[in-house]
Amino acid sequence: MLENCRNAQERWGGVHLLLDRWIQQRHQVVSLYQSLHALPQASGTPLENFCAHLVDYVSAGHFEIYEQLLGEAREFGDEQALALARQVWPRIEENTQAALDFNDRCDNGDCRDSVGLARELQRLGRLLHERFELEDCLIEVLHNAHSQGSPG
Secondary structure, eight states: OOOHHHHHHHHHHHHHHHHHHHHHHHHHHHHHHHHHHSSSSSSSHHHHHHHHHHHHOOOOOOIIIHHHHHHHOOOTOHHHHHHHHHHHHHHHHHHHHHHHHHHHHHTTTTTOOOOHHHHHHHHHHHHHHHHHHHHHHHHIIIITTTTSSSOO
């Protein structure tokens, strides 16, 4: 039994570290987002810095974190967790696309209008809030439920 716990920790402890780094990235995105609201005109370097962190964050979720979480749920044979992931995943994909579209609009210079940018940032803030809630739900169901046990 102790060996199974060690194996689970070795296998899924890396997921925990990956999640910790990702949550730190999230905090950085939120901090940069909030700092944009404090600026009289959010453009140039602060906006570019925010966009770069935003893309890194959503990309890490899309290409690293979610796959790790799904792999863990599959390993544990957790059909309920996998069903939740299938339900939540389309909304996260839409959210990812919206964040990437925001980045593209800013790259194209479409965010120069401060009124338009304020509206875009407000919309993006709502999407990020929703995204964080969905991600926290996935982490809770797909990882935390398994972090103390072993597969099978």
